[in-house]
Amino acid sequence: MFFLIPKLFFSLERNDSLPVCFSSVAEPDKITIDTSLNQFQHYTLQNTIGNTGLAQNPLMIVIPGRALGFQYSPNYFENYLFDKNNRRYFFTYKPYTDVSLFLGQKREQVFRLVHTQNISKRLNLSVEFNRTRTEGWYSRQNVNHNNLSLSSNYTNKKNNYLLFFSGAYNKLQSAENGGIRNDTVFEEVDLTDKKLIRVNLSSAQRRISNTEVFARQNFYFGNKSSDSLKTVYRSSCFSHAITYENNKWVYEDKDSSTFDFYNAILEDSVTTLDSIQYYSLENTLAYELLNKNRSKEDRMLKGAFFVTHQHIDLSSRNGQMDSVMNNFIAGVKIDNNTRDRKVGFLFEGDYVLSGVNSNDYKSKLSINVGSNDSAGILSFFANVDNRTPDLIYGKYYSNHFAWNNKLDKVFMASQSISYVNKKYKLEWAATLYQFTNYLYFDNYSIPRQLDGSLSLFSALLKKDFKLKNWHLCNKIIYQYVPDSTVLRLPALVAKHSLYYENGLFKKALSIQVGVDIFYYSSYYANAYMPALSQYYIQNEKQIGNYPFIDVFLNMKIKNARVFLKMEHVNSGLMGRTYYAAPHKPYTDRIFKIGINWKFYD
Numbered sequence: 001m002f003f004l005i006p007k008l009f010f011s012l013e014r015n016d017s018l019p020v021c022f023s024s025v026a027e028p029d030k031i032t033i034d035t036s037l038n039q040f041q042h043y044t045l046q047n048t049i050g051n052t053g054l055a056q057n058p059l060m061i062v063i064p065g066r067a068l069g070f071q072y073s074p075n076y077f078e079n080y081l082f083d084k085n086n087r088r089y090f091f092t093y094k095p096y097t098d099v100s101l102f103l104g105q106k107r108e109q110v111f112r113l114v115h116t117q118n119i120s121k122r123l124n125l126s127v128e129f130n131r132t133r134t135e136g137w138y139s140r141q142n143v144n145h146n147n148l149s150l151s152s153n154y155t156n157k158k159n160n161y162l163l164f165f166s167g168a169y170n171k172l173q174s175a176e177n178g179g180i181r182n183d184t185v186f187e188e189v190d191l192t193d194k195k196l197i198r199v200n201l202s203s204a205q206r207r208i209s210n211t212e213v214f215a216r217q218n219f220y221f222g223n224k225s226s227d228s229l230k231t232v233y234r235s236s237c238f239s240h241a242i243t244y245e246n247n248k249w250v251y252e253d254k255d256s257s258t259f260d261f262y263n264a265i266l267e268d269s270v271t272t273l274d275s276i277q278y279y280s281l282e283n284t285l286a287y288e289l290l291n292k293n294r295s296k297e298d299r300m301l302k303g304a305f306f307v308t309h310q311h312i313d314l315s316s317r318n319g320q321m322d323s324v325m326n327n328f329i330a331g332v333k334i335d336n337n338t339r340d341r342k343v344g345f346l347f348e349g350d351y352v353l354s355g356v357n358s359n360d361y362k363s364k365l366s367i368n369v370g371s372n373d374s375a376g377i378l379s380f381f382a383n384v385d386n387r388t389p390d391l392i393y394g395k396y397y398s399n400h401f402a403w404n405n406k407l408d409k410v411f412m413a414s415q416s417i418s419y420v421n422k423k424y425k426l427e428w429a430a431t432l433y434q435f436t437n438y439l440y441f442d443n444y445s446i447p448r449q450l451d452g453s454l455s456l457f458s459a460l461l462k463k464d465f466k467l468k469n470w471h472l473c474n475k476i477i478y479q480y481v482p483d484s485t486v487l488r489l490p491a492l493v494a495k496h497s498l499y500y501e502n503g504l505f506k507k508a509l510s511i512q513v514g515v516d517i518f519y520y521s522s523y524y525a526n527a528y529m530p531a532l533s534q535y536y537i538q539n540e541k542q543i544g545n546y547p548f549i550d551v552f553l554n555m556k557i558k559n560a561r562v563f564l565k566m567e568h569v570n571s572g573l574m575g576r577t578y579y580a581a582p583h584k585p586y587t588d589r590i591f592k593i594g595i596n597w598k599f600y601d
Contacts, residue, residue: 035598037501037512037554041563043102043594044110044132045079046518046548049528049581051136052108053080053143054174057528057535057581059493059520060477061433061456063383063414068350068360069310069327072247072278073392076533077208082128082149082168084214084243089153089164090116090126097599104567104592108134126151137194137587140177140201146170159231162218169211176204176251176530178261179583183541186585187576194588203255204272204530209248216241220290234290241284248277251398251531262400262531263444267318274398274531276321278314288333304333310355320397327355344368360387360409376421381431385412392534393439393447400531407449411436418460425464432457440486441536445529448486456481456489471514473497486537490520490544499552512554519547527582535581543579548586559598566591 048054055076062074075081090096095117102110109131116126132145151166178200180186185197222235253272259265288304310327331350336343349363362385370377389407396403418429438450457480465472477493499514522545526535552565571578571589578586 035559035561037510037556037561039497040554040561040596041516041550041552041565041594043100047580049584050138050141051106051143051587052104052110052134053132053145053172054136054141055528055533057525059490061458061479061489063385063412063433068329068352068362068387069282069308069357070280070312070325071390072249072276072314073390074534076535077172077174080130080132080145080147080172081170081210082130082147083210083212084166084168087149087151087166087168087214088114088126088128089124089151089166091124091153092116092118094601095599098596099599100594100596102592102594104134105590106135106137106587108592122156123154124152136175138177138180138197138585139195139199140175140204142175144173157231158224159234160220160222162220164214164216164218166215167211167213170209172206172208174206176206176253177201178204178258178530179527179581180585183583190572190576194585200261200583201253201255201258201530203258204251204253206530206533207248207250207252209246211246213244214241236290237286237288239284239286239288241282241286243280243282245280246277247280248275249533250275251533253531259400264400266397266402267399272399272531273317275317276314277316278312280313281311282308284308300336302333302335306331312356314391316397318397321391321395325356327357328353342369342371357388361385362387372422374421374423376419376423376426379418379420381414381416381418383412383414386410389439389449392532393449396447396532398531401445403446405447405449407439408437410439425462425466427460427462429460430458438486441526441529441532441534443537443539445532445534445536450486454481454483454487456487469500469502471497471499471501484524488524488526488537490523490525492519492521494519499554508557510556512552514552516550516552517547518550520544525579525582528584538582541579541582543577543582546574546578548578559600561594561596563594564591565593 044052045056047057047059049057056079057076096115098114100110100112102108111131113129114126116124118124128149130145130147132143134141134143136142147168147170149166149168151164153165154163155161181198181200191197216239218237218239220234220237222233224231224233251272251274256270259269284306286304286306289302291302308329310329312325314325315322329350329352331348333346333348335346344367346366347364350361352358352360363383365382367380368377369379386409389410394405394407412433412435414431414433416429416431418427420427433456435454436452438454440448440450442448459478461474461476463474473496475495479489479491479493481487481489494517496517497514499512501510501512503510522542524539524541525543527538529536547570548568549570550565550567551569552563554563555561567590568578568587569589580586
């Protein structure tokens with residue numbers, strides 16, 4: 001939880017050898033701003049339930065790394081949000097601006113802006129803004145998302161105080177159509193205007209709003225320098241963090257003539273207006289031993305400890321879910337200083353001492369052997385997670401769904417081995433998962449808990465090849481579920497990219513021209529219930545066993561990058577069985593263009 005402390009050592013220069021760097025809570029080590037052409041054409045999620053901006057449909061097992069404590073529900077829109085974990089903190093010698101614009105058919109517009117500059121040597125201010133709009137191919141697929149993030153960091157002259165401050169506002173709006181009514185019309189009738197195909201819902205809409213404010217103060221201890229500044233050489237840190245968050249989920253449907261789509265009408269037979277809103281306030285105190293001791297020597301072991309108080313105030317439109325909740329959480333971390341060492345380990349453990357999630361716990365152990373040279377790094381991981389189910393599984397009241405379940409804690413354990421060799425661009429991993437009391441939504445969109453255990457095996461292989469100017473990038477995932485009654489995943493997911501790369505006009509212009517292929521095997525995918533924003537089991541429709549093929553041209557000149565892409569170029573050439581989810585077809589052939597420009601002054 002608290003251990004993910006951004007390490008603010010950044011650089012910003014004009015050339016690629018000294019690139020822009022930043023840190024975030026989720027990625028505490030500095031990250032380089034990407035200025036290459038690699039994967040530039042992939043600017044948004046591919047596996048949504050239709051077009052850009054709609055809910056994500058996970059094709060692989062999703063094991064959330066969420067902190068312990070209160071959780072409302074799985075969020076399939078979370079990748080469209082700014083939050084404290086992906087907030088970026090910069091330090092710049094000169095103002096830096098990054099502007100991106102992506103355009104596609106059906107009025108798809110994605111705009112992104114980043115601006116950061118140092119107001120003084122020790123104070124930085126940054127702003128990020130995202131806007132996503134699209135009309136979609138089918139009726140009721142329009143999307144309007146807006147995201148604003150502000151961040152700042154300050155360090156004092158003596159180097160013993162560091163302040164992070166940030167805030168975000170997210171407003172997501174997406175129409176919901178409930179899928180097409182008749183798959184046969186889509187599969188057998190060649191309609192240019194897909195809006196002529198009838199959909200299940202004609203007036204439904206999902207709105208998600210989120211406001212978050214985060215502040216963290218770090219107080220460092222260590223020996224002072226002998227000069228007049230008395231700069232502190234950091235050997236340990238005491239910190240306090242506070243997070244305020246306001247979330248609101250609204251589902252509205254004004255057309256009662258389509259209410260037969262739902263299983264029941266419980267309150268209002270004319271209009272559906274469901275809403276859940278909850279406020280949370282978290283305070284965390286932490287103490288951490290850093291890389292160096294007071295004598296400025298490398299520590300063999302580093303450690304950390306934290307305690308968190310979490311307060312949640314939840315309300316619903318009908319008042320039946322109103323509640324006030326609290327949690328007290330503690331955690332520890334121990335790892336060895338891997339600098340100049342071939343073996344490293346990390347242990348983290350969190351436990352809920354009291355509150356609504358009392359006795360929940362999670363722990364992680366990882367061991368790394370090797371280094372980033374030609375030998376690569378071999379890693380072993382073990383995770384244990386035992387937690388209270390998300391609120392939506394236990395208690396929910398709305399116009400079409402209601403339940404009050406008594407559920408057991410969900411237990412998950414995983415063991416994995418992985419190998420990464422950056423020199424040879426090779427990565428593989430194998431993971432075994434075991435679940436007890438697994439949760440899912442049945443074919444009536446009602447939450448159920450599996451009485452017993454469930455296992456899953458997953459294997460990953462990534463390998464990139466290069467022959468002169470030709471590149472072949474491959475990612476293959478294999479998943480095996482012995483009992484797929486309640487857990488549905490494709491056995492095979494594959495992504496391949498073949499492209500030619502070169503520099504033209506005395507290497508002033510860099511280009512990549514190639515083809516992307518995305519494929520997953522056939523399976524009974526979960527269907528999407530818009531009134532819940534959750535996926536549920538269905539046994540009527542198999543999707544998959546279809547390759548999605550894109551052709552692209554990426555170009556870069558100085559600080560500008562441009563791509564031209566024809567997405568799903570094989571649309572209609574291999575049959576019309578391309579679904580993003582049951583009864584939700586993927587987009588047809590579509591032309592897209594993207595522009596990114598970086599300004600360093």
